[in-house]
Amino acid sequence: MTCYRCSSGRFLLAVLMSLHVGQRVIGTGWKMVNGHWLNWFLLLSVMYKGVMAPIRIEVGQREIHFIPGRNFTLPAHFTLDPTDISSGQKDTIYSGTWSIENGKKEIVECLKDKNNWKDSMKERRGNCKLESSSISFTLTSLIPEDAGDYDLELVSEAGEKETTLFGVKLYESVSKPNIQKNVEKIEEGINFTLMCQVEKGTNPQFTWEKLVNNGTPSILVKDTILTLTHINSTDCGSYKCVVKNEMSQEKALFNLSADDYPWCQKQNKDLPIFVTIGLIVGLLALICIIAGIWKFCRRSNNERDLNAVDSVEQEEMEPLRDAVRSAGQLVSNEGPSEDHNMTATRALQ
CATH class of the missing domain: 1.20.5 (Single alpha-helices involved in coiled-coils or other helix-helix interfaces)
Incomplete structure (x- = not known):
């Protein structure tokens, strides 16, 4: 960053922090005691990006999952120190360039009055909009090839630059769930848990249900884990784990029946009475x-x-x-x- 972009307040803060860190460094003789000098280095980096950097980009969600055929938008808000102390003129954002594959393949240079598209294929499906404090990039009719890491580079009129990264991933269907129990042998009176897991799936939602006598499911809990305490014959039956997301739904069953657990027969004996x-x-x-x-x-x-x-x-x-x-x-x-x-x-x- 060029020095002429530093405002007086920001410059003073940088000097004070440098003196303080310098004093700590000299006092410790550059010895890495409990990682103190590394912590200070990271703190300086964060302070520079958040306080002293002329362009600061704010992103709500850096990782986005998309479903093929739908649309997605990458939005970002930014703030800019408007004063150029060398000339006294206000600085503004000139352009925002979106690229993919770690910045190697440019898609579009987003300007206030027009868009300079680099990728003609995405130009047919895309839209880029630059405003005074925000920028957004939209793609329509998504295909799996649109997944990847998207870079945004903002450039001001004074030549200052700042970049940020978005991760765009394909929305996966949920796989067949697998039910695991925390004990090998299930006996009457114990506490045990059932855990429902999937190997893949974006934003899976889990629901545990118990099938009653008429076949109607009764929802027990909306979580990956189902806990049964002091189990007895009334707990016997079929338990179903349902996993779903916006693309698909899968299920798995766990049977707690008299065929495998003899103490469940008490329920069957009491029923005829x-x-x-x-x-x-x-x-x-x-x-x-x-x-x-x-x-x-x-x-x-x-x-x-x-x-x-x-x-x-x-x-x-x-x-x-x-x-x-x-x-x-x-x-x-x-x-x-x-x-x-x-x-x-x-x-x-």
Whole structure:
């Protein structure tokens, strides 16, 4: 870096730090005591890049994974000491050059008014934008060959330069997971863990599930490790590790069954008891319902029979009542006599 770019404050800070380090170096005679002089060298480098460098680049994410066919953008923000103490003029960023393969192959020189493309293939799929405090590089319809290390070099009007690096990698599908347990022999009452691992895959997400009796999975934990404490027969069953990312999904099973672990049979022995009790209760309830319906139907039939008998008797007695009424009228009209009495008696009979 040329000295004329140093501001007075930055220059004073550099001098003070140099004197302080010099004093420490002279005091120790350049002896590397617990790596002190190396630590100071690294600290000076960081202070120079972060405080005294005229151009400072800020990057949110240096490693980016992409999926073929999609787009990605490499963004960066920068700050610049605007004063050139030699001329008193404000300095600005003139250009930003993006390159690949450790700076050997230039892609585009990004300018404020236009872009000078070096790679015509990426020009058809790319866009570069330079603003007062930020710069971005975008590629569309990505292909696997776009993976690599991308360099950004910023150049100011005064000729100052600063570079930074981005890692662009291909987004990998997840591989078939592998389940490992932390104990060789699983016995009732112990604590043990299951670990789910994959050999490859970008940003894998892990989920542990347990398959219940109806086959519906029950989510236990979203992590690579599943811990079971004081295990007993209720913990027996099938456990599934599901691994997925934006490109694919894979799974693996771990069975904790009576075939391999005899203490799981307790669960199978206890199950018929509850089933039997449930069946008995259900049968009794069904019997009560049937008995109630039968009783209700029988009562209704009896009431209908009684009503029918009453109706028949009423119909049979009606002529007799008419005869009695007729005999009564005769008696009232002619007076009582033996013939009349005999007629009434016969009618009643």
